[in-house]
């Protein structure tokens with residue numbers, strides 16, 4: 179009997195989405211990746227393996243927030259004007275301490291340490307120069323334009339949390355804390371298999387019954403939004419022997435194996451039987467549309483996601499299961515974010531009992547709410563609908579009819595900005 183006809187046994191099937199996601203996250207918690215140290219230049223998008231405690235105050239010293247003149251706030255005039263002799267100047271980076279007396283000030287630039295006896299900076303634009311002195315009028319505020327030491331981050335405080343994904347600003351925090359390297363989770367190694375004898379690469383002409391392979395590019399693109407470059411995998415025919423060898427080899431080399439196609443009920447749908455034979459099926463089929471036939475299993479220590487071949491189904495199931503899995507393997511705090519909300523811009527009728535993920539465009543209107551307009555192309559083979567979508571609108575199993583303005587959960591899709 180061909181492997182495609184060997185029904186896997188002893189696994190959960192037709193799970194609700196939430197249960198399937200919880201199962202995936204639990205599987206990932208058992209498989210957390212080890213950490214490694216990387217230079218900050220290589221750390222964008224990586225997930226911190228430990229809390230970052232600030233070794234010193236940030237800023238490390240009280241400094242001026244503006245270009246101007248540092249002085250004692252108590253000496254500012256309440257009315258009229260007052261003259262301050264310029265005793266010297268402090269430029270950012272200059273390693274000199276300047277002392278100044280009563281009735282004096284120090285010219286200072288933004289970021290320069292505040293002289294010990296100063297507590298106020300009057301900006302350049304608000305003074306009049308008069309020889310070696312400045313004239314300051316009433317109306318200046320004592321204590322103005324000073325950034326106290328540690329106002330951003332106190333020495334010893336937790337600057338970043340284990341599990342934080344390193345965004346550009348977080349890389350800045352690490353650098354500001356004096357860390358040239360970061361301890362981050364190892365990047366997941368991922369193999370991507372695209373199955374289907376009807377598929378030809380986009381640079382080859384189509385024969386009868388053939389289509390261009392789009393999932394390879396869509397799924398690889400999804401991986402790249404997470405900074406993951408898929409491991410090279412040869413193009414395979416729908417041949418169970420070749421697939422068996424390749425799956426086992428990929429599972430030994432990788433943390434996660436993704437396949438596209440061959441996971442439903444067709445004569446050449448070998449994936450479920452092969453995963454059952456080589457490892458274990460954790461669940462097969464989730465009560466969702468698109469993406470119902472998704473399978474999650476494991477072969478040796480690798481997690482396996484067999485995604486449905488319909489192009490929209492493969493991308494939607496990536497977002498719902500594979501992205502959270504890749505984040506959870508790295509211990510990311512963002513692996514299972516709470517759903518975001520939007521208002522549905524047009525009424526919608528759902529005629530089936532599965533959860534539904536509508537492709538929708540988002541728009542922030544003058545009422546301050548985010549409105550989601552479902553696109554016309556909702557078929558699971560209609561890539562154009564997915565390409566025009568900013569988000570998936572998640573409708574629960576029980577939803578049947580929704581009016582315009584109904585509040586719905588949304589799952590934003592990764593974009594380029």
Ligand SMILES: Nc1nc2c(c(=O)[nH]1)N[C@H]1C(S)=C(S)[C@@H](COP(=O)(O)OP(=O)(O)OC[C@H]3O[C@@H](n4cnc5c(N)ncnc54)[C@H](O)[C@@H]3O)O[C@H]1N2
Nearest residue numbers: 374391392393394439440441442443447470486487488491
């Ligand atoms: N009798 C049943 N038929 C189907 C079922 C079912 O439960 N019973 N499920 C349907 C659903 S829902 C989906 S989704 C698809 C998923 O099927 P497979 O994962 O087995 O995928 P394939 O049959 O290989 O392909 C489906 C569809 O997608 C096209 N495809 C596949 N790979 C690619 C690719 N790399 N790039 C572009 N397009 C691709 C393929 O040509 C098919 O048209 O099954 C339903 N059937």
Ligand code: MOO
Nearest residue numbers: 468469470491558
């Ligand atoms: O669930 Mo399938 O993914 O509808 O096309």
